[in-house]
């Protein structure tokens with residue numbers, strides 16, 4: 001832990017200058033000024049910039065905003081579809097836990113369950129506000145219930161619904177404003193009405209748990225779908241004569257695919273193929289797809305009316321069906337670097353910048369709160385580590401936690 005004096009004496013302005021900073025995607029070393037907890041300047045370094053009283057030398061380490069997790073099903077033992085009005089403290093704890101895991105914001109993901117339970121979770125989330133210094137809620141991800149029964153994976157068959165406008169309205173109820181992303185199987189809607197309806201409400205449509213052919217998926221992208229949920233998982237594999245949803249997604253301009261990077265859901269070689277086809281962080285972003293035992297040790301845990309077994313961070317039902325992970329999002333970044341699948345900058349961007357682009361929120365920029373991560377690559381071991389840079393405008397310390 002490094003502590004450093006950082007208050008300008010005799011002033012109520014709290015200014016920190018950072019030199020030799022690398023921002024993923026920018027070639028030259030950067031000089032960043034943080035004033036009262038906000039970024040007030042980002043520019044290229046020049047020869048006059050040097051170490052002084054209120055300056056941190058990042059020595060070429062990377063700086064980024066925190067990660068964004070667009071698919072996370074729960075944590076610390078709580079599954080988001082089980083949220084009730086009594087879970088205020090638990091959800092607060094989860095938001096703080098995610099913050100400590102380097103996450104700035106997330107989309108609590110509600111997997112297929114009854115409309116009653118979906119509505120109960122949405123009702124609670126509608127009244128919930130995370131505290132400061134905690135991961136913020138960026139809207140809900142509804143993963144289901146409009147999934148193809150043949151590709152439902154671990155989603156319970158009894159709660160899957162036909163994809164009709166009426167059913168969509170019943171599921172959203174009065175909380176459409178709260179829903180950021182919905183995962184659906186486009187081949188279930190032959191009318192072509194649902195995707196334009198959802199996008200008209202500002203909801204991002206992500207294709208997944210689907211058997212869509214390439215033409216069906218392309219039609220869905222034309223209608224406004226812009227994302228793919230856990231690419232490769234719960235969809236037909238890439239086949240040279242049947243490219244399917246995955247093939248269509250990788251070549252359709254502007255579509256972004258979520259990927260799970262635990263090494264089990266997708267083989268690292270396939271990840272490399274996706275990274276090349278999707279042009280790295282342009283067409284892909286990382287998701288944790290973390291389940292309720294996130295933050296708890298490996299073991300057997302309840303999951304809806306069934307059980308999952310978690311081994312080394314990967315969760316499976318008793319019959320072996322993959323059902324998610326308990327790996328924090330940023331472990332995926334470290335995995336990509338450890339496995340030599342991409343450079344450090346692309347790996348960081350996949351968890352930080354790409355998910356922001358996918359839901360149209362800004363990346364690092366002047367005026368933003370300086371919720372920053374510092375990333376360091378150990379030259380000897382090639383291990384990538386990160387720490388959250390906590391800037392405390394009302395104290396005299398910068399703490400690298």
Ligand SMILES: [Zn+2]
Pocket residue numbers: 143153209230234
């Ligand atoms: Zn899924």
